[in-house]
Amino acid sequence: MNEKNGTILSVNDLKTYFQTEDGVVKAVDGITFELKRGETLGIVGESGSGKSVTNLSVMRLIPEPPGKIVNGDIIFDGVDVRKLSIEEVRKIRGKRMAMIFQDPMTSLNPYLKISTQLMEVTQLHLGHSKQQAYEHAVEMLRTVGIPAPENRIDNYPHEFSGGMRQRVMIAMALSCQPELLIADEPTTALDVTIQAQILELIKDLKKDLGTSVILITHDLGVVAGMTENIIVMYAGKVFESAPTKELFATPANPYTKGLLKSVPDPAHEEGKPLYQIPGLPPDVAHLPPGCPFAERCERAEDICEREFPPFVQINENHHSLCHFAKEVYAESINQGSTIS
Amino acid sequence: MLKFILKRLIIIIPMALLVVTLTWGLIRIAPGNFYSGEKKLPPAIEANITKKYGLDKPWYVQYGKMMWNIVQLDFGDSLKYQGQSVNEIIWRHFPYSATIGLLAYMLALLIGLSAGIIAALKQNSLFDYGSMALAMLGLSIPNFVLGPILVLVFSLWLFWVPPARWGGISSLILPVITLAAIYAAYIARLTRAGMLEVLRSDYIRTARAKGLSEKTVLLKHALRGGIIPVVSFTGPALASLLAGTVVVEKVFAIPGLGKIFIESVFNRDEPLTLGIVAFLSILIMVFNLAVDISYGFLDPRIRYE
Numbered sequence A: 001m002n003e004k005n006g007t008i009l010s011v012n013d014l015k016t017y018f019q020t021e022d023g024v025v026k027a028v029d030g031i032t033f034e035l036k037r038g039e040t041l042g043i044v045g046e047s048g049s050g051k052s053v054t055n056l057s058v059m060r061l062i063p064e065p066p067g068k069i070v071n072g073d074i075i076f077d078g079v080d081v082r083k084l085s086i087e088e089v090r091k092i093r094g095k096r097m098a099m100i101f102q103d104p105m106t107s108l109n110p111y112l113k114i115s116t117q118l119m120e121v122t123q124l125h126l127g128h129s130k131q132q133a134y135e136h137a138v139e140m141l142r143t144v145g146i147p148a149p150e151n152r153i154d155n156y157p158h159e160f161s162g163g164m165r166q167r168v169m170i171a172m173a174l175s176c177q178p179e180l181l182i183a184d185e186p187t188t189a190l191d192v193t194i195q196a197q198i199l200e201l202i203k204d205l206k207k208d209l210g211t212s213v214i215l216i217t218h219d220l221g222v223v224a225g226m227t228e229n230i231i232v233m234y235a236g237k238v239f240e241s242a243p244t245k246e247l248f249a250t251p252a253n254p255y256t257k258g259l260l261k262s263v264p265d266p267a268h269e270e271g272k273p274l275y276q277i278p279g280l281p282p283d284v285a286h287l288p289p290g291c292p293f294a295e296r297c298e299r300a301e302d303i304c305e306r307e308f309p310p311f312v313q314i315n316e317n318h319h320s321l322c323h324f325a326k327e328v329y330a331e332s333i334n335q336g337s338t339i340s
Numbered sequence B: 001m002l003k004f005i006l007k008r009l010i011i012i013i014p015m016a017l018l019v020v021t022l023t024w025g026l027i028r029i030a031p032g033n034f035y036s037g038e039k040k041l042p043p044a045i046e047a048n049i050t051k052k053y054g055l056d057k058p059w060y061v062q063y064g065k066m067m068w069n070i071v072q073l074d075f076g077d078s079l080k081y082q083g084q085s086v087n088e089i090i091w092r093h094f095p096y097s098a099t100i101g102l103l104a105y106m107l108a109l110l111i112g113l114s115a116g117i118i119a120a121l122k123q124n125s126l127f128d129y130g131s132m133a134l135a136m137l138g139l140s141i142p143n144f145v146l147g148p149i150l151v152l153v154f155s156l157w158l159f160w161v162p163p164a165r166w167g168g169i170s171s172l173i174l175p176v177i178t179l180a181a182i183y184a185a186y187i188a189r190l191t192r193a194g195m196l197e198v199l200r201s202d203y204i205r206t207a208r209a210k211g212l213s214e215k216t217v218l219l220k221h222a223l224r225g226g227i228i229p230v231v232s233f234t235g236p237a238l239a240s241l242l243a244g245t246v247v248v249e250k251v252f253a254i255p256g257l258g259k260i261f262i263e264s265v266f267n268r269d270e271p272l273t274l275g276i277v278a279f280l281s282i283l284i285m286v287f288n289l290a291v292d293i294s295y296g297f298l299d300p301r302i303r304y305e
């Protein structure tokens, strides 16, 4: 068996739309990516680009209505998740693929003890008795770095700080040793020192357990040291996908370049405002016919407003959605890397 | 927790006295009194009565005396029903109101909660629209209209149940339904709104992401938060249901507290009015306290000092 290097998840031309009063919101419109066992994939993009919807689709957690996965395959360990019945999906959720959400303050049930919320996962999926589940829960809390877990486990979420709650969420997600962990902006709601701790924790656990991880963020700085590959999303589309090093060194898309420019740089001059891509993300219910990024793009030309850009292959693993992908790539090579 | 309960129980006393004082003031400000009826009394008798009830004393002496008696839970005798104490009258009539009120309360909870929960789960379904339309109707039909309609249909046309008066279980059916309707409607709407709000929340998504069945998600994770708005409503609702509603008791000729209360006001039967007011205010405050306590059980974030 080539388990070790096999593909754990491959998503092919995924389209998830929402029916709203404003029209059809094409939140995810033709996303393709692949995640190898034991690797980490970063999904990066501005707010509203469809990162969460992509991953909620993988978990089959899109609220329906108003949402619907209208197209694509989601192959998880050889099985198309879209073709499974909801009961079969439930057997996978929480057991073989788990998810951590953005806001730890609202993602835990305020009415139930931490112990209850942890125990129900292993009681359900691993057939643990109450006793076993309790002990396992204490162990999990210890693993994620909660001090004196046997004293804290019967607390309620409000008795924990934000960082501690995110640790609890991680403990919960990893209770059954899932093969895939989806972390949806796990640190966005936390302050900077806690952010670093949580990322470190995910990194360590991933190494120990061999879990494959999808790490969602809108901050390219976060994914730099954590991922093998990155896909950059904009307006429900993949704008660029590449191995992490290559993406940082030689981006082939003006949008990626903008995101890279807005990463806080340690050598950055104090007091100087951070770069921001001008303008706002588009309304995905009313997209123009051309490139959705054109009106914010520094190097847009007439063709960008008129025609939808091609998904250009730069090399085997590097693609970019841009009329001028090759040119942008060449510029990046000439400039040399700014961030390594 | 115990300290909190004690504190709240103690506060009830001055609050009840305040309510009684205000009521007393209103009765006194209103022109006339129990003795200024149609029948003119001979001056000698009137002087006697005035003396007996201390009506010749200054108002603060009268007020003080009344309060002193009330603090000892002695509301005196009714003026209208000679020789009967107010306490006796209240305890004689309260059970009628309480029986109907309690039954109506349980019926309203049963219907309201289940309709609300199902409507929330099947949002925008036929059941949702149907039950919410019915709830709208229930809220907008006053019970003095609903009561007679029910009597007309089920008693006078179908002869299923007696139209009025107290006697046997069958006589309870119509007044209980009439009384429950508006509450059931309101509870259904509150439940639906509360459940919808909770079902959209992040922690429900987390529960689903764990692979829990829809039933577990609903009963274990969603229900508690969803019914909190209902709980805050049901305390005062129960109090006012037990207190008896004038209209329903009138329509169905039930000798309950509500009916006696209104009559005491019309009769200017001051001791009886004050007694019932004190009784009801204590009842309402006790139920509000019960609601606050049950919050503590439902929501661990609430702590009582």
Ligand SMILES: Nc1ncnc2c1ncn2[C@@H]1O[C@H](COP(=O)(O)OP(=O)(O)OP(=O)(O)O)[C@@H](O)[C@H]1O
Residues within 6 Å of the ligand: A018, A020, A025, A026, A027, A045, A046, A047, A048, A049, A050, A051, A052, A053, A054, A063, A066, A067, A218, A284
């Ligand atoms: N339940 C929903 N109903 C309607 N539209 C939705 C719903 N959920 C998401 N969307 C839309 O889908 C688009 C993508 O949303 P998504 O949450 O995936 O963005 P994101 O990339 O995760 O952003 P963020 O960084 O803010 O989390 C947005 O335009 C959003 O408005």
Ligand SMILES: [Mg+2]
Residues within 6 Å of the ligand: A051, A052, A053, A102, A184, A185
């Ligand atoms: Mg998101």
